[in-house]
Amino acid sequence: MKASRTDSIKQTGRKPTLSDVARAAGVSYATADRVINDRGNVAQKSVRKVHDAMAELGYVRNVAAANLSRQRTYRLAFLLPKGRNAFFSRVRAHLDGLSEHLVADQISVDVIEIDAFEVEGLGNSLLSIVDAAYDGIAVVGLQSVDIEAPLRALREQGVVIVGLVSDLPVDYRSAYIGIDNIAAGRTAGRLLGLSHGGRKGRVQILAGSLDARDHADRLRGFREVIGQDYPNIELLEPVMTLDDARKVGAVVQQALTAEPGVTAVYNVGAGNSGLVATLEHCDRPARFFCVVHELVPHTHRALMHKQVDLVIDQRPDVEVNRALTILKALIDGRDIPPMQDLVPTIYVRDNLPSHIPDTNLTEQGDHD
Amino acid sequence: MKASRTDSIKQTGRKPTLSDVARAAGVSYATADRVINDRGNVAQKSVRKVHDAMAELGYVRNVAAANLSRQRTYRLAFLLPKGRNAFFSRVRAHLDGLSEHLVADQISVDVIEIDAFEVEGLGNSLLSIVDAAYDGIAVVGLQSVDIEAPLRALREQGVVIVGLVSDLPVDYRSAYIGIDNIAAGRTAGRLLGLSHGGRKGRVQILAGSLDARDHADRLRGFREVIGQDYPNIELLEPVMTLDDARKVGAVVQQALTAEPGVTAVYNVGAGNSGLVATLEHCDRPARFFCVVHELVPHTHRALMHKQVDLVIDQRPDVEVNRALTILKALIDGRDIPPMQDLVPTIYVRDNLPSHIPDTNLTEQGDHD
C-alpha cells in the first residue's frame, strides 16, 4: 500500500498547489483562494471552474503553509478542577511535560482552575474567558442547563469546545474525550466476580457522590454485571464518602471488622489514600479482593504491595493527547483522524507502567 | 500554568525569529542560519555571538517554516510481515485510515511486505531499500546478527530506524515501539490465577514457536506468576502450533476431552480461529477459563460469546501512531515527547471498544 493520493489525470510527481489549481481553472490565484476558503464575492462560474480544477488535480490545502502565512498560533485552554486531586495532577503533569513540544508546534495552553462539581463556578469561569480569544477549550464538564448560556456565548466567539473526562451538555460541545463509565463499572464487576471463582461473596461499595455522573455510571455498570452473572455475590448498600480519604478509610475498616465480613471492596470514587492506610494495618480474609479507580502514586504502590488487586484507569495522558489532537483538527476545520475508543484500562501488578506517574503532589495522599 | 517560554530579558510578546537572533548577534541572517543549522564555515566568534543571542532571546526554530521552504516531505516505510495475520491486518487498516491525514501532514508511508520470522528475507528487504531514500522506517524485527549489516548500511544513508512490535538488535535502532511481552505473559498468568479463586487448576498452554521472542517471553512471564503465586495450578507441557489454526483447534479439543480435563487454556500465540471453532462445539467444565492474545474480529466475537474470557491486546493503532510520532521527531532531530509505557491491554467482555476493528480480511479466520 502506498498512501496514495486519489490523483487523476496528470501525475506530475509533485503535489498540486493552489497556483496549479488557479492556472488550470483559468482564474487568478486570489480568486482560487477565495473559493477554497469560502470567502465569498466570487462569481458562480468561477467557483465551478475552481472546484473542477481542484477535483481534477486532487488538490490538498497545505495547512502548515497557511498557518505560517497567517502567523497562526493555537490558543488553547484546559479547564480543570482545582485542588489536590491526584488524578488531575497527572493531567497537569502531562501537560507540563509536553510544554516544549507544544511551543514548537505553535500551541499555547493555559490551565484554568475551576471549582470541582460546582455548576455556578464552572459557569462563571466559562463566562470569564469569553473575551480571551481562545481558539479552543477542553473542559471537565458537568451536566446542567445553567452552563448552556456561557457555552453558547463561547461558541458564538468561534471557540471550539470539547468535554474532557466528564462531559458537557451534548449540544454544546463538539466532542467528548473520556471513557464510558458504565463500561468501567462493568469491568470492575466482571473481574471482581471472576476473583470469587464461584464462591459466595459480600461486597462493600463506596462512592463519592451519586450526583457525579461518572460515579453513578460506574455503580450502575458494576451492579448490572454482578446482578446478572454473579448471583452468589451480595452487594451491600453503597456508602457515600464525598471522596474524603478519612471517611473512605473508616468505611473500609468497618466493613472488614463487621460480622459477617466482606470478601471484597470496590471504591467507585476517590479518596483511596484512606483505603490504603486502613488496608495496611488491618487483617483481611483470605482471597479478599479490592478494586479502585485511577492509577496515582498511592494506588500504584498499593497494587505493588498487594493491598489493592486491581486498578481501573482512564489514562489521562492519552486523554490529554487526544484532546489536543482533536482540538487542533477541529480548529483547522479538518476532520478528526480515526481513533479507537478510549477504553477503561485494567492494571494488575504485572502490567504496570515502569515509571510511576510523577504528579508533583505537594500535599501527598490526602485525596486522589 | 502557562506553557511558558523560558524567555529572559525582552518580553516582546512575539516569538523571536532567526532575523531577531541575527540582528541581536550583529551578523547576517545567512550566518545565523549557518550556526543554528550547523552548516559549518563560520568564524568561532560569530558562532558564539549567535549562540548568545539565541539563549538571550529564547529562540525556538520554526520547524513548519523550515519544512515548507525546503519542500520537505517525510518519506517513511513500514516493514510488516506478509500474509493474512489478523493482527498485522489491523496495523495496515489503521495506516490506511490515516492516509488522508498523513498526506495533509506531508508524510508518505509505504508498506513493505517481509517474510515473517525469516532472517534472510528481512535482511534482503532491508538491503533492497538502502537506495530508496527513506527518511525513516519502522520494522517488525528479529534478533539476529545477520541483519546488522543491512541496518548499518541504512543508517549510513541517514535513515532513522525503529523497531515495531518485535525489536531489532538494540544497537541498530533508535527506538522500540512495542509492549513488554514478559509483562503480557505475567498479566495473563495473574488473571488466570485469579479466576481459579484458590481452586485447583490444570492449564493447557499453546504457543507458535519458542524461537519467536515474544512467544518465549510471554510463556516465561506466565510461568513466573503461576509458579510463584498460584501453586494450586498445574501447568501442562506447552504445545507448539506454529500458529496454525487447525493445530490449535486440535490441541484444545484434546485438552478438553482428556482425563482429567483442563480448567483453563492459554494461547500465547496466534491461530485462535481454530481455538474458537473448537470451543463453539465442545463442552467445557464449569468455570473453564480461556486467555488469548490480540483483539481481532474472531477473538472479539469469542469474547462476546463467552468462549474466551480474556484478551490481552497490544493496541496496534496506538503503536502505529506512536511510531509515526517518534519517527517524525527523530527525523527532525527533535527529542521525543514524553509518553507513558505501552502496556498490555486487558479486554474483558465489558470494556471492549464499540467498533470491532475492521481488518478487511479477504480470507477470514484462518490465521490471526
Next chain:
DNA sequence: CTGAAAGCGCTTACAG
C-alpha cells in the same frame, strides 16, 4: 467580482 504584491520564517543556490 477580480487581481497584483508583500509577507509569514525558513532554506538554498549564488556571488563575493
Next chain:
DNA sequence: CTGAAAGCGCTTACAG
C-alpha cells in the same frame, strides 16, 4: 568565512 535574494504555499490588505 559572509551576505543579498529568490522561493516554499499560503493569507492579507489594497487597488481596481
